[in-house]
Amino acid sequence: MFDPDIAPSGTLLGLLQRGRGDGTLHALAAQRADALAALEQCVLRDPRHDWRVESRSLYYARLYSELEGPLDGIEQHLFHPDDIIRPDEHRCGLALSVLGHLAGYGRRDAVLLLRRYAATGGNWEWALDELAVRDEDDALRALGPAVLARFPATTEGDAQLAAALREAYEPRPWRLWAEDPDPAVSERVRKASEQTAFDRWQRQMRPAGPTPGWSVGAVLEWAQEGLAAHPPQHRDAPAARCLAAVAGPEDREELVRSARGGPEAARAAALRHLCDRQDREALDLIEAAALSTSEVVVRAAVESFERMRSVAALTRARVWSRREDVLGAAAARMLACRGGEQDADRVLGALRRLVQREGADAEGLAVLVEGAGRLAIECAAPVLRHVYRETSSSQVRGVAAHALGRTDPSFGAGLAVECLWDCEETTRELAARTATTADVRVLARLRSLAADPAEEAEVQTAVRGRLSSGDPAR
Secondary structure, eight states: OOOTTSOOTTSHHHHHHHTOHHHHHHHHHSOHHHHHHHHHHHHHSOOOSOTTTOOOHHHHHHHHHHHTOOOHHHHHHHTSTHHHHSOOHHHHHHHHHHHHHHHHTTOHHHHHHHHHHHHHOTTHHHHHHHHHTTSOHHHHHHHHHHHHTTSOSSHHHHHHHHHHHHHOSOOHHHHHHHTOSSHHHHHHHHHHHHHHHHHHHHHHHSOOSOOOOSSHHHHHHHHHHHHHSSSOOOOHHHHHHHHHHHOOGGGHHHHHHHHHHSOHHHHHHHHHHHHHTTOTTHHHHHHHHTTOSOHHHHHHHHHHHHHOOOHHHHHHHHHHTTOSSHHHHHHHHHHHHHOOGGGHHHHHHHHHHHHHHHOTTOTTHHHHHHHHHHTTOGGGHHHHHHHHHHOSOHHHHHHHHHHHHHHOTTTTTTHHHHHTTOSSHHHHHHHHHHOOTTSHHHHHHHHHHHHOTTSOHHHHHHHHHHHTSOOTTO
């Protein structure tokens, strides 16, 4: 099911929230006021499920530029009282990134907003990073006193300043401040920089945390003790790595007993270790563990199975792919990643069932979609087109686009054209290589991407290669 904050895919808002190329095309054809209202809603209420793997900022900034949209709404959002009371990068991060791209496009009002926010806003670090790669040296130097004023001249304030310097994504402003003619600025920044280097050395010398004893029993006990901690600590994966160092052939029986019916964390650790060592009983132990009532044990079984690369594991996956539980889903994903032509029906069946049962945003869907493309399952094209249109994840849509490129003969003349305006770099790159120029919009868009300084290098390489190929019939 879709997140309730995501509008239907057939609406302008839904298209823009998903970052689809059709979103830009529909916005440019709509009433300007309606397009700006939908665009602003997307920027102020980040629609992404996972901002770490989904792009939107350049997509929205380009549309702001084409619509010549005012920034009043972003300004009110950034300087709302909540920004100081409860600073939250998820609330402001997308808006700040959009401003950064607009500054790169020469929008003076975006630069001024970023400077003001860096001086007074709650998530000033993000704004400073945006300015660090775009603003002039003099303007960055002028921000130094305002930024340093955030940290009182106390031991605690100096420690906070050192932490801010250490965590800065872009070091340029700090380097400028360290060379500032004003000693009140430069000396404090240099001192914080020295403290950062010392703290890094201390962390390298200091043990990271508790460590188990050097025996199989001690490692398993340490893993189990983690669940009793407050909050609980899941140590089964690190315990399995410790077992790799301490366990020998003479310990196998103890490990097998633990993997069959030991305490849950110890069982999970032993199971992970035996699977990593490709023990002859590993697959049977996984099958038994998948029926456990412990989430820790089930997760260890599934993750261990998906890491296996043996022929025996692939053979077992063909049997387990018929199951309706998490192990069956893991088996289908293994076949999607490593199976052969004989597994096409199994992968397609799993893909259809997952979409029918959980929709186009189901967990694990991207692997099956990619597998359908890898195996070139042509009859998967209808469900792949459905996933492309309906998913709210631009990452999953990009995977679906690549799969359609291998399964749908009409992709180049159809969805590939829309993909030239997509929010994801890899999707635009695919479109630049495959969209047919029979559509009059394609050549114009390729030339626009080639001239855009904000476009990613891989996309521009594909675009320029296409423009210089002299093949207008494609």
